[in-house]
Amino acid sequence: MTTADFKSSLSGMAPAPGISPPLAALWWAAKGDWTKAHEIVQDEEGVDAAWVHAYLHRIEGDLGNAGYWYRRAGKPVASGPVEAEWDRVVSALLEGEQT
Known part of the structure; x- marks a missing residue:
C-alpha cells in the first residue's frame, strides 16, 4: 500500500483489512477518533506502536507523556506541524511493511 492509497482509504468507514495496529491507529486519528x-x-x-502512541499524546497536548513514548520508540521528540508528523509516520510504517 502506498501513502496515497492509505490517504484515499480515509474516505471509507474502517481501515483496510490486514494493516498493522499502528497504521490502523493512525487511520482512526486522521478520522478524528483519538480515543x-x-x-x-x-x-x-514494539517501537512502531510506541511512535504512534507518542504522536497521539502530542496531538492530545500531553507533551510529557509524548516524550516518554518518543523515548520508548527511539525517536526524537517531534516538532513542527502534527500533520507533517502524521505523513512522516505513515510513510515510514508503510515502507516498513513492504520490506
Whole structure:
C-alpha cells in the first residue's frame, strides 16, 4: 500500500483489512477518533506502536507523556506541524511493511 492509497482509504468507514495496529491507529486519528486510535496502540508492543502512541499524546497536548513514548520508540521528540508528523509516520510504517 502506498501513502496515497492509505490517504484515499480515509474516505471509507474502517481501515483496510490486514494493516498493522499502528497504521490502523493512525487511520482512526486522521478520522478524528483519538480515543479509538489510542485504544489500539496502548497495549501494543514494539517501537512502531510506541511512535504512534507518542504522536497521539502530542496531538492530545500531553507533551510529557509524548516524550516518554518518543523515548520508548527511539525517536526524537517531534516538532513542527502534527500533520507533517502524521505523513512522516505513515510513510515510514508503510515502507516498513513492504520490506
